[in-house]
Amino acid sequence: MNKKIILSLVTIIAVSAIAIGGTVAYFSDTETSTGNTFTAGTIDLAVESENPWEATGQYVFSNLEPSDSRDINVTLNNVGSNDMVIWKKVKVTSELDNLQSEPECNDEGGVWSGSACSLSAINDLSTQLVYSMKIGGNDNIKKDWNVTVSDVNDLWIPIGRLNANESITVAQNYYFSELAGNAYQGDQIVIDITFYAEQLNAPGPSHTTRGVVLENKDAAGDWAPVVGDGTWGILTWDESGVYTGKAWGMNSDTYKLVYWNEATAGPEVSIGSTQTGTNLTFAGTYAGFNSNVDAKYWVRPNTWTSSSDVNSLFEANLVN
Numbered sequence: 078m079n080k081k082i083i084l085s086l087v088t089i090i091a092v093s094a095i096a097i098g099g100t101v102a103y104f105s106d107t108e109t110s111t112g113n114t115f116t117a118g119t120i121d122l123a124v125e126s127e128n129p130w131e132a133t134g135q136y137v138f139s140n141l142e143p144s145d146s147r148d149i150n151v152t153l154n155n156v157g158s159n160d161m162v163i164w165k166k167v168k169v170t171s172e173l174d175n176l177q178s179e180p181e182c183n184d185e186g187g188v189w190s191g192s193a194c195s196l197s198a199i200n201d202l203s204t205q206l207v208y209s210m211k212i213g214g215n216d217n218i219k220k221d222w223n224v225t226v227s228d229v230n231d232l233w234i235p236i237g238r239l240n241a242n243e244s245i246t247v248a249q250n251y252y253f254s255e256l257a258g259n260a261y262q263g264d265q266i267v268i269d270i271t272f273y274a275e276q277l278n279a280p281g282p283s284h285t286t287r288g289v290v291l292e293n294k295d296a297a298g299d300w301a302p303v304v305g306d307g308t309w310g311i312l313t314w315d316e317s318g319v320y321t322g323k324a325w326g327m328n329s330d331t332y333k334l335v336y337w338n339e340a341t342a343g344p345e346v347s348i349g350s351t352q353t354g355t356n357l358t359f360a361g362t363y364a365g366f367n368s369n370v371d372a373k374y375w376v377r378p379n380t381w382t383s384s385s386d387v388n389s390l391f392e393a394n395l396v397n
Contacts, residue, residue, distance in 0.1 A: 118157065118159035119159060120157045120159055120161050120274055120276055121155070121156045121157035121274075122153060122154070122155065122156070122157070122161065122163065122272060122274040123153070123154040123155075123156045124151050124152070124153055124154075124272060125152055126152070128154075128156060130272075132270070136149050138251075141253050143205075143253050143254060143255045143257045143261075144255040145252075145253045146250060146251070146253070147250070147251045148248065148249065148250050148251075149251070149270070150246060150247070150248045150249065151246070151247055151249075151272075152244055152245070152246045152247075153236070153239060153244060153245050153246075153247060153272065154243075154244045155239045155240060155241050155242060155243055155244070155274075156242075157241060158241055159241060159276060159277075160238060160240045160241055160276075160277055161274040161275065162235075162236075162237065162238050162239075162275055162277060162279070162281075162301070163235075163236040163237065163238075163274045164233045164234065164235055164236060164272070164274075164275075164281065164282055165233070165234050165236050165247065165271065165272050165273070166229075166231060166232055166233050166234060166270075166273075167208070167229055167230065167231075167268050168230060168231045168268060168269045168271065169203050169226065169230050169231075169266060169268055170267045170269055171265075171266070171267045172200040172201060172202055172203060172264070172265070172266050173200050173264070174198035174200050174265070176262075176263035177193070177194055177198050177263060180259040180262055181194070181198070181259050181260055181261070181262040181263060182194035182195075183259070184258055184259035184260040185198070198264075199260060200264055201227070202261055202264040202265065202266040203225065203226040203227040203230060203266055204225050204226075205225070205253060205254045205256075205261055206225060206226040206251050206252065206253060206266070207220060207223055207224065207225055207251070207252040207254055208224050208225060208229055208249070208250070208251060209222075209224070209249070209250045209252070210247065210248065211246075211247070211248040211305070212245065212247055212304050212305040213245045213246060214246070214248075214305075215305030215306065216307050217234075217304055217305050217306075217309060218234075218309060220250065222323075222325050224311070224323075226251070226268065228311060228313070228323075229290075229311065230286070231285055231286035231288070232286065232290050232311065232313075233273070233281065233282045233284075233290060233393070234290050234393075235281075235290065235292055235304055236272070236304060237301070237302065238301060277299075278299060281393065287314050287315060287316070287366070287367075288311065289311070289312050289374060289392045289393065290310070290311055290392075290393045291309070291310035291311060291322075291324065291374070291375065291376060291391060291392060292310070292390060292391060293306070293388070293390055293391075294391055306326070307325070307326040308324075308325065308326035308327060308390070309324070309325055309390075310322065310323055310325065310357075310390040311323055312334070312359075312374055314363070314366040314367075316367065317362065318363050318364040318366045318367060319361075319362050320348075320359070320362070320363055320366060321358070321359070321360050322334050322348075322357075322358070322359035322360070322374075322376065323356075323359075324356065324357040324376050324390055325355075325356050325357075326355065326356075327354070327355050327356070327357060327376075327388065328355065328378075328388045329355050330378045330379075330388060331351050331352070331353045331378065331379040331380070332352055332353070332377060332378055333347050333348075333349075333351045333376070333377065334347070334349055334359045334374070334375075334376055335347050335348060335374070335376075335377060336363075336365060336369060336372055336373070336374055337372070337373045337374075337375065338369070338370075338372065338373075339371045339372075339373050340370070340371035341371075346365070348361070348363045348365075348374075349361040351379050359376075373391065373392045374392045375390060375391045375392060376390040377390075
C-alpha cells in the first residue's frame with residue numbers, strides 16, 4: 078500500500094470521528110430549579126402569654142384546711158411556626174413542717190412537752206393533696222380517682238398536640254383531703270410546675286423518676302396519646318421493685334400489666350396477677366423495673382383481639 082492510500086485512509090477515519098463526535102444531536106430537555114432554601118421551623122411555647130414564663134413564687138396558698146380546694150389554670154400558646162406536642166409535670170422540691178403543734182404531735186403518736194414533740198414531724202403533705210386536671214375543658218385526671226400529688230410527682234403527663242398559632246387551657250386542681258387529720262397541721266409543700274414542648278413524633282421527655290404515665294393511643298393515626306378522654310393510668314415503683322399500677326376509665330374487661338422490650342421485640346413478660354373492671358389496681362414486686370432497658374410497660378386486655386389497642390394503656394414516652 079503506497080503512501081497516498083495510507084494518507085487517504087487516515088483522512089477518512091479522522092473525518093468520520095469528527096462527524097460522529099460533533100454532528101449527532103439527541104433529543105433532550107433541561108430543567109433547573111434555582112435558589113432553593115431550607116429554613117428550620119421553631120418550637121416555642123408561651124404560658125399565660127409569657128415567653129419566658131416568669132412564674133417563680135406565683136402561686137402561694139396559705140392556711141389551708143382539709144376540704145379546701147385551690148386551682149392553678151394556665152393557657153398554653155404555640156407561638157412557634159411548627160406544630161408541637163406538650164408534656165407537663167409537677168415536682169415536689171420540699172416538704173417540711175413550719176409549725177408543730179400539740180394536736181399534730183398527738184396524732185402522729187408523740188408526746189407534747191408544752192413546746193416540742195417527742196417525735197420528729199412526719200412531712201408528707203403531698204400524700205394528702207388530691208390532684209385533678211382538665212385539658213381543654215375535658216377531664217384527663219378526675220378528682221374522684223383520688224390521684225395525689227405524691228402519685229404523679231415528677232412524672233411527665235401528656236397534654237397533647239398544639240398546632241402553630243393555637244392555644245389550650247390546662248386547669249389543675251389541688252384538693253386538701255378531708256381525711257388528712259391533725260397530723261398535717263402546719264405542714265408545707267413546695268412544687269415546681271414544668272411544661273415541655275417538642276416537635277411531632279419525637280420520643281418524649283426522658284424519665285427522671287421511678288414511674289411512668291400510661292395512656293391510650295390513637296391507633297388509627299400516629300399513636301399519639303389520647304388526652305382528655307377520662308382514660309388514664311400511672312405506674313410507679315421503688316428501688317426494690319415494689320410497684321403500684323393504677324388505671325381508670327377502662328372498658329369492662331380483664332387486664333394484665335406487662336413488660337415489652339422494644340429493642341428486641343419481646344418476649345412479653347406478665348407482671349403480677351390480672352385485674353378485672355374499669356378502674357384497676359396492680360401491686361407487687363418486680364425486680365426488672367430497675368434493670369430493664371428500652372422498656373415499654375402497658376396494661377392490655379388479657380385476651381387479645383384486633384381492636385385491643387383501643388382498650389390498652391401504653392407507656393406514654395415510648396410509643397409514638
